[in-house]
Structure formats: C-alpha cells, structure tokens
Amino acid sequence: MRRVFISGNTAIAEGAIAAGMRFYAGYPITPASDIMEYLAEKLPEVGGVMMQFEDEIASINAVVGASWAGVKSMTATSGPGFSLMVEALGLAIITETPLVVVNVMRAGPSTGVPTKSSQSDVLQVRNGPHGDYVIPVLAPWSVQEAFDMTVKAFNISESLRTPVVLLSDSVIAHLWEAAILREPGEIEVVNRKKPTVPPDEYLPYRPDDDLIPPMACFGEGYNVIVESLTHDERGYYKQDVNTYRRLVNRLCNKILNRIDQVFDVEGYYINDSKYIVVSYGSTARAALAAVRALRNSGVKAGLLRLKTLWPLKVGVIREYCRHADKVFVAENNVGKVVYDIERIVKNGEVLSLPLLNLDVPTPDDIVEGIREWM
C-alpha cells in the first residue's frame, strides 16, 4: 500500500499494473497519451510490453491478440481514437476476449476540442459496435476511483470474458489528488477461467452453467479457434437462427445475469430528498457541491451518483428515486443518460440538465438549473 499524490491518468496506469495487465498498445491522443507514456516506462520493469502502434485500429486488434496469448491487455484513447476502435471492440465481444479500453473523453464531434472535457461519449461507448451485445462501462469521479475502477474493470473483463470500457474524462485525467495504491496481495485480482478438460474434449465456446466458457489460450495445446463469424460451441461458423440466437443471448445474458458484479451507485442525502440529482464522472463532483449548497439554503436535495453507466440496474435506480418529486440528470453533454432515467423513474418528473461545459461544470450551473424548475 502506498499513499501517493498523482493524476487520474497515472492512477489508471497503476491500477492496470496492479490488476496484472502486462500488455498495452496505443496511439498518441490527447488527453489519454500520458497513460501510454507512463506505461512505456513502467511496464518493462514488471516484465510487460508497451507498444506504440501505427493507429488505434492496430492498437486494439493487438490487444485482442495479446489477450488470446494469455496476457491481460489494455488500450487507452479518446473519442476520435475510440471511434476507430469500435470495429475491434465488436471482435472482442463475439470472441469473448477479456480486455479493457479506457476512453478519456474530450469534446467532440470529430476532432472537437482535444484539450477540454466532455461527457459526450456515454452512449457511444456502450452502443458503438454494430450488432447485439452488452458492454460494461464504468465511470470514475476521482483519482482514487480511477485506480480502483481500473482494477474492477479488469476483474469484470476476466471473470465475464468481455471487453470493459473505463470511461474517464479530461478533468479526471489531469486532476491531481492523494490516492492509496494497493498491491496485488491487498486487492482482489481475478483471472480468467481455464479449461479443466483435456484438449480433445475442449470446445472453446462451450459455456459452464454461468454462461462463461473456460478460456484456453494460444500455445497451450488446445487448438483454440478465435472466430469473428457467428459460431457454435466449437467455434465453427454457423448461419442458422438457433446458433445465432443462442450466441447473442448468451453474450448478453452472461453479463446481465451477473449485473450485481458490474453495477454500482452511491447516494448522498437520499432519504428525505424531494429533489434528486443523478450524475456521474467529473460532473458528479460539481453536483455534490450543488446539492450541499441547496441543503445549506434549506432545499431537500440529494445526489445519486452512477458509478456504472452500463448496464444499469433499473430496480436500484428506481428505488433511490422513489420518493423524489423531481429527478434532475446533470451531465456534461446535450442530455444522454437522461433517456435511461426517464425510462426508469416512474413516480417523479425527470428533467435534463445538459451542461455542455468545456471545463468542469460549476456547482452554480447545477444549482441555477435546479432552482429554475423547483
């Protein structure tokens, strides 16, 4: 255990190493590059490799390949790079490859404002690739959580055999805070399930009861098949409706069935609140300050912070918001997660607070927005 004063991006790099990540591939992009720069120095010290590729497409494909070679792997990027990675994210989904993609959000669309913050990729990271699937998305709000959630992202990816997106933003990336870094013995580190049957009985996509297939890797004598086409349990391409349904349902349900392992929220002053602000990531820091300011002036306001942005556990969010007259969704974009909250919250009125601020949204922005509708 070490107490350190570091940036959010460094905390992500440290969290990945603590979780056992030993292969990183990436392409320079603001505001994510310092994760790669830090790992270029640190990974060789622990026997790992950091590789700068010719583009983000190669980076994530190499990460998929490295994971199939049995090594925990990661890449980090920002919006424009994430757009290029979307295709191989789909490959990781259908081949059930454990890996972590960090998206340090900046303002878009397109090249946007590289040095400034935003939360505008929240829907892209969960819906980017074509096809049907569920990708877990976690969103830290502090340097400590950047470390902790990176470890959690790897643990989810390994145990559920899925890519996981860690959704940070420019504010968290370059925020310096005190944090406690724990070593592998002090944190839970999960590794993928390995086959327990001999190679001639092994089918690479035959799941156990938990819907997760044990994963043999390259060079272990199992003749594995990594297959991007719709496949049966052997990994053989099949185009019949039953194979397709079975695969797609399993890809979704293996995660939804274990949503408690993925989903997490945190409530502040919920019990007596007439007004609840739902927020996440760096914006939630301003939202908490706004809620406190409102309380100081006698308004019963509370905060529900989403630590997981996908999949959402409907019952939990609904329960938190059950007694509120109004639910405000404060996010640094035109209003995106608000669609989920509108779908989930049945009792109170749901209002969008789209902040669209290139810097950290201020508590005043949020207080004003709430007072307007109170």
Add this chain to the structure above:
Amino acid sequence: MDVEGSSVKGYHPLDKYLRTDRLPHIWCPGCGLGINLGSIMRAIDRRVREGSLKRENIVFVTGIGCSARTSFYVNFDAAHTLHGRAVAFATGAKLAKPGLEMIIIGGDGDIAGIGGNHLIHAAKRNMDLIVVMITNFVYAMTGGQMAPTTPRGLYTTTTPYGNPEPPLNAVKLISSLNPNYVARASVTHPPLIEQFMYRALGMKGFRFIEVLSTCPEIFGRHIGLRDPVTLYNTLRSKVVVKQNPNVEESELDWEKGFVLGEYIMRDNPSYLEILGRR
C-alpha cells in the same frame, strides 16, 4: 453437406494438421488456395518432424476473404479476425507470448488493401511474423470487385470502364522497408511455396511471401479464362523462376509476366530481439 465424423479422417498423411470434420472446404473447384494450403502444411510438417518447430506454438491468423478461410481448416491455434487486421492481431499475440510462431494468410485485398498500413509498419519494425499474401488479382469473396493487384484496364464489377489504377507490387513495397525475407511464389509451382515457407519458418523477423494464385471463378471470368485448367496453364506460362532475383525485376504485370524467387534474405535484428524478448 454434413461431414461431421467424416470418414475422410486418416486418408492423407497431412490430415493430422487439418480439421477434417470441416471438409469439404468452401473453395471453388480449380481454386489455387488449396494448393497453397497443402504446400504450407508440407513445410510445417518438415519443420515439426525435424524438431525445429513445436506444433502447439503455431498460430494461424487470418482476416476476411477466400484466402482468410484457411484458418477454418487448420488444426492449430487459429484466429479468423477482422478484414485487414490479422497482422495487428498477430503482432499483439507475438509480443505477449514470444514463443508463438505467427502465420498470417490473406488475400491481397485483405493484407495490402484494407490492411496495408499494418503491413507496412510490421515490415518496418521487422516484426517477428510470417505473412503469406495470396495474390489472385481480384476481390473474390465479395463477388469480383477491383483489388490492389488487379491489372490495369481490366473490367471488374466496380470498374465497368476498365481499371484505371496500376497494380500494387507488394514485393517491391515490402522490400523497401526492413524485412528479413521477401519471396514470391505461385500455385503453379507448389514446391516453391513449400521451400519458401520452410525457409521462412527457420528465420526471425518479418517474413513476407507473395503467392500468385488462380481464381477461375471470378478473376478467370473477368479475364476470359473461366476454365480452371486454362487459367492455371496461362499463369504457369507467365511465371519464371530466378535465383536471387533483383527487386527491380519484381514488377506485377499480368501482360509481361512475373518473376518468382527469393528477393530478400538477411539476418537483421528482429523487433523482439531489439526488445530483448526472444
């Protein structure tokens, strides 16, 4: 046709390297891809039998296309990945586990078209990979569009007024970079494919073999040689084999013909050696 538990098993000495339950393959009668696969299997078999290659370390990585379907049929670790991305995928696997022998097979569209940037950078790094690029002069699986190697002027489904572009000479392109091995073979000369593959399997760094192949179904139709034997014999008449040919002779010109041979053979430090990971 359902061939599960097929009686084909044990019929051929190289069956041990094939997933015979996936046969028959999807390739058209007269296609050169089976000749290529057989030749590569023979080279692997020689290496395995002489003890210089461990079977469980072999990984076939392919992208998308007729040639990429090779990974369906090999009884090794295999990855059928994304169009153009096999080289990038294989680079990651090799860096993560240096003991693996990564063999990438793909068509010219897959490897040098959509995947061209990855190909260039892998060759520039002298990355420890073997890339077998099957040049059949056309996009075959998608039904006959212009490919990077399509002869100038040819009518394809996307060049109804004739292909305005010159063909890509991948041998010359890769030779201008930092590979340890560059060769060109042809399905009309299977022992050459075997010999070049055998050589490549004993080397390190980036190894590139272009294999000229026949696609009677699509390219043959475009060029007016729909009969597989006629197309095969035509290609055969267009190739010459040379000892240590010069890169300047490597032009990829359907009219003038093709020079087969080993263009580059050297022992530069490979990427993994430079990283100290071999």
